[in-house]
Amino acid sequence: MRKHGDVGSQRKRHRKSKSKCDLHRLEEGPPLKAEMTREQGLQYYRTMQTVRRMELKADQLYKQKIIRGFCHLYDGQEACAAGIEAAINRSDHLITAYRAHGYTYTRGVAIKEILAELTGRKGGVAKGKGGSMHMYAPAFYGGNGIVGAQVPLGAGIALACQYQGNNQLCVTLYGDGAANQGQLFESFNMAALWKLPCIFICENNKYGMGTSVERASASTDYYKRGDFIPGLRVDGMDVLCVREATKFAADHCRSGKGPIIMELQTYRYHGHSMSDPGVSYRTREEIQEVRSKNDPISMLKDRLLSNNMASAEELKEIDVAIRKEVEDAAQYATSDPEPPLEELCNHIFYNNPPLEVRGTHPWSKLKSLS
Numbered sequence: 001m002r003k004h005g006d007v008g009s010q011r012k013r014h015r016k017s018k019s020k021c022d023l024h025r026l027e028e029g030p031p032l033k034a035e036m037t038r039e040q041g042l043q044y045y046r047t048m049q050t051v052r053r054m055e056l057k058a059d060q061l062y063k064q065k066i067i068r069g070f071c072h073l074y075d076g077q078e079a080c081a082a083g084i085e086a087a088i089n090r091s092d093h094l095i096t097a098y099r100a101h102g103y104t105y106t107r108g109v110a111i112k113e114i115l116a117e118l119t120g121r122k123g124g125v126a127k128g129k130g131g132s133m134h135m136y137a138p139a140f141y142g143g144n145g146i147v148g149a150q151v152p153l154g155a156g157i158a159l160a161c162q163y164q165g166n167n168q169l170c171v172t173l174y175g176d177g178a179a180n181q182g183q184l185f186e187s188f189n190m191a192a193l194w195k196l197p198c199i200f201i202c203e204n205n206k207y208g209m210g211t212s213v214e215r216a217s218a219s220t221d222y223y224k225r226g227d228f229i230p231g232l233r234v235d236g237m238d239v240l241c242v243r244e245a246t247k248f249a250a251d252h253c254r255s256g257k258g259p260i261i262m263e264l265q266t267y268r269y270h271g272h273s274m275s276d277p278g279v280s281y282r283t284r285e286e287i288q289e290v291r292s293k294n295d296p297i298s299m300l301k302d303r304l305l306s307n308n309m310a311s312a313e314e315l316k317e318i319d320v321a322i323r324k325e326v327e328d329a330a331q332y333a334t335s336d337p338e339p340p341l342e343e344l345c346n347h348i349f350y351n352n353p354p355l356e357v358r359g360t361h362p363w364s365k366l367k368s369l370s
Helices: 038-063 078-087 101-106 111-118 150-164 182-193 239-254 284-294 296-306 312-335
Strands: 012-015 022-024 033-036 093-095 170-175 198-204 231-235 260-265
Touching: 033 038, 033 239, 038 078, 038 101, 038 111, 038 296, 038 312, 078 101, 078 198, 078 239, 078 296, 093 150, 101 111, 111 312, 150 170, 150 182, 150 198, 182 198, 198 239, 231 239, 239 260, 296 312
Parallel strands: 093 170, 170 198, 198 260, 231 260
Antiparallel strands: 012 033, 022 231
16 A cells, blocks of 8 residues: 555556437537546545535434424535536636535535534524525525525626636536426526536436436436536536536636536435425435435545555544534534524615614614513
8 A cells, every 4th residue: 555645645547437428519629538636535535525524414403303304415416516616716716506505615615614504503604594595605606495596696796707717617507306497498598698607507317306407407418408508417426527517617618618507416315495304206225225325435446546546544533533523613603692582683785874764773672582
């Protein structure tokens, strides 16, 4: 076994584990081979394992009735978030739907702030006021609760990038369930007309709520659904496939060619939300087969081990450290105080309310009667 410090930083070649991308209106796509250093491999492993553990902890906290309200978990789809983040700059922008915890983490928010937001505590990333579906960070415009509504917002962010001329782009994510929303096609049209630097990404996890893609979409080729916009379909369970395709898409946008659509074929292990057991419209065997044959973390782990880029002991150490970090974060998220009642109506305006109108500020007198 190679020592951890010696030749580990050399670049290693990996043939992608799946066939090449499916292309739409593109003469060529991303490269068929990807290079990954040991450091990159370990970083992707840490990111995906952290998101997985965090989501399993959120599942547990919800079942203990410590997390209330809506909660949509991301486990199974970790390669999408890790791969996209590895291919764009931190100054680029990202907006997604309500399955947002993974992206909140990859955009730089600490685990404890995410879990504290889920439990509605002061130390949460949105001060405990947003919950699962509404988390925000610099250059991250959060989870959005209305199906598909983040797509026109993403096109608007891309318009701002173009207007400011800062060479930034916006990654705009939506699911297969949102792919049939009319506002998507309006956004595609404007983005194409104005050549906006926007990567529209459909995370196709095979089911919109309790409905399989075949029952909901006359065409399940989501990467072709922009019609006049070029598109590519990628294995969303392979972090290197996602990374290379996103790099390709980002270059396309930055070179002034306008928007591009990516479909990431992925899978969610949990139900659509916590009210959905997830096994009434699909079999447990189907979920188990994906877990055993196509799990994004297991595939990366096998790749690291088979190429002597990491040892089993080293990966186990990482797992133990992540488990502890998530446990500590959960402890914080259950002990941190809830925001006081008088905070309820703060942060409604970006600055002070623009004018004083009699009778419109009842919150200034809020008192707790409990």
